Amino acid sequence: MILEHIKLRNFRNYESLELNFSKGINILYGENAQGKTNLLESIYVLALTKSHRSFIDHSLIKDGEISSKINGVVKKDGISASYEVLLENKKKKCFIDHDEIKKLADYISNLNIIIFYPDDLDIVKDSPKLRRRYLNTEISQLDRNYFKILNDYTRLLKMRNESLKNMSSYSGMEHPYFKAVTDYFIDKATLIYKMRMKFIKKINEYCEDIFFDVSGHHGFYVKYESNFKLEDLTLEEIKEEMKKQCRELAPQEYRSKMTLFGPHKDDISFWLKDINLRTKGSQGQQRMAILAIKLSEIIVFENYCHEKPILLLDDVFSELDDGKKNNLLSYISSDIQTIITTTEISNIENSILEKSKLIEIENGAIKKITEVEKHGRKQD
Numbered sequence: 001m002i003l004e005h006i007k008l009r010n011f012r013n014y015e016s017l018e019l020n021f022s023k024g025i026n027i028l029y030g031e032n033a034q035g036k037t038n039l040l041e042s043i044y045v046l047a048l049t050k051s052h053r054s055f056i057d058h059s060l061i062k063d064g065e066i067s068s069k070i071n072g073v074v075k076k077d078g079i080s081a082s083y084e085v086l087l088e089n090k091k092k093k094c095f096i097d098h099d100e101i102k103k104l105a106d107y108i109s110n111l112n113i114i115i116f117y118p119d120d121l122d123i124v125k126d127s128p129k130l131r132r133r134y135l136n137t138e139i140s141q142l143d144r145n146y147f148k149i150l151n152d153y154t155r156l157l158k159m160r161n162e163s164l165k166n167m168s169s170y171s172g173m174e175h176p177y178f179k180a181v182t183d184y185f186i187d188k189a190t191l192i193y194k195m196r197m198k199f200i201k202k203i204n205e206y207c208e209d210i211f212f213d214v215s216g217h218h219g220f221y222v223k224y225e226s227n228f229k230l231e232d233l234t235l236e237e238i239k240e241e242m243k244k245q246c247r248e249l250a251p252q253e254y255r256s257k258m259t260l261f262g263p264h265k266d267d268i269s270f271w272l273k274d275i276n277l278r279t280k281g282s283q284g285q286q287r288m289a290i291l292a293i294k295l296s297e298i299i300v301f302e303n304y305c306h307e308k309p310i311l312l313l314d315d316v317f318s319e320l321d322d323g324k325k326n327n328l329l330s331y332i333s334s335d336i337q338t339i340i341t342t343t344e345i346s347n348i349e350n351s352i353l354e355k356s357k358l359i360e361i362e363n364g365a366i367k368k369i370t371e372v373e374k375h376g377r378k379q380d
């Protein structure tokens with residue numbers, strides 16, 4: 001898929017901006033704090049209606065304004081459509097071809113984005129919550145049902161926790177209402193497990209080879225961490241396992257007044273043979289793990305959706321050594337639309353620069369554009 005055009009109004013430090021992108025590589029360059037990442041972020045928000053670096057939607061609206069609008073024209077399968085995200089103080093609206101899309105799930109599965117950014121490393125290093133968020137975001141882009149099921153699950157989890165909180169005796173665990181909520185909760189949890197396992201399995205088909213290409217080391221894989229071993233279980237078997245857990249944990253759940261099993265407790269881990277990279281990996285290995293996973297995602301996304309995703313690379317060239325940089329470059333050299341931010345164009349190889357559209361950003365506006373065919377002049 002190709003983002004052909006973007007239009008911003010009151011987004012971060014942009015009052016208004018209109019820009020055409022090339023279908024190949026686009027490089028946003030300029031000094032610090034000019035709005036390069038903001039522009040990249042606007043594309044992420046256009047696709048996912050949330051930011052990759054801020055949990056607070058309100059911070060996306062330009063200071064002193066009350067709303068912000070991102071509009072993009074995206075070509076998929078030869079057909080262009082307009083996408084729009086409108087951010088208001090506490091509201092968010094999405095439109096496709098000017099029709100409002102009421103269900104977020106029906107919106108976010110349309111545009112596929114893979115982003116590389118310096119804080120990616122936190123996915124390996126930080127808390128399980130961040131890794132669940134990563135999984136949920138990626139799978140929601142691939143399958144609209146996932147997002148819907150996840151919402152139902154979260155609602156049922158809340159209801160179940162409320163019931164546990166209000167339970168005045170252990171016999172409450174046998175109450176028909178609590179049992180019904182638990183049954184629905186297990187149904188949704190089972191589907192989430194199945195979809196997460198499918199995603200991890202797909203990533204594992206590619207990430208070992210990619211990790212080897214990047215680092216020369218064999219044996220990299222991603223593992224889904226749950227209370228029980230999920231691999232190769234059928235939906236029915238997962239359900240049975242969950243029911244077993246539910247029975248076993250009942251006394252503990254009654255005491256703690258909280259649901260103690262289910263995919264909201266799970267995690268993923270990254271392994272190089274028998275080394276857990278979160279606890280024992282070097283920073284370089286952790287970065288390679290993320291690189292390998294995201295590069296695998298490019299292939300997984302294409303297989304799922306029969307369209308190449310859009311790649312966003314925020315300031316990653318300064319972070320990577322030459323080997324990894326070249327590996328990343330070999331992926332972006334293939335025909336996939338890529339939007340890169342950098343302060344230093346000199347960080348990027350000439351062979352890439354020659355086929356890139358160069359966009360200089362200054363103080364929330366475009367200062368200069370060099371189209372691909374005009375590169376002869378750029379060298380002056």
Ligand SMILES: Nc1ncnc2c1ncn2[C@@H]1O[C@H](COP(=O)(O)OP(=O)(O)OP(=O)(O)O)[C@@H](O)[C@H]1O
Nearest residue numbers: 012013031032033034035036037038059061062063
């Ligand atoms: N809601 C907002 N309203 C107005 N300005 C904002 C808002 N949010 C951020 N900014 C401004 O945007 C600028 C930062 O933009 P951005 O993060 O895109 O910089 P950058 O060009 O990527 O810089 P660097 O090279 O350091 O990464 C800052 O000057 C910041 O004050």
Ligand SMILES: [Mg+2]
Nearest residue numbers: 036037315341
């Ligand atoms: Mg930046």
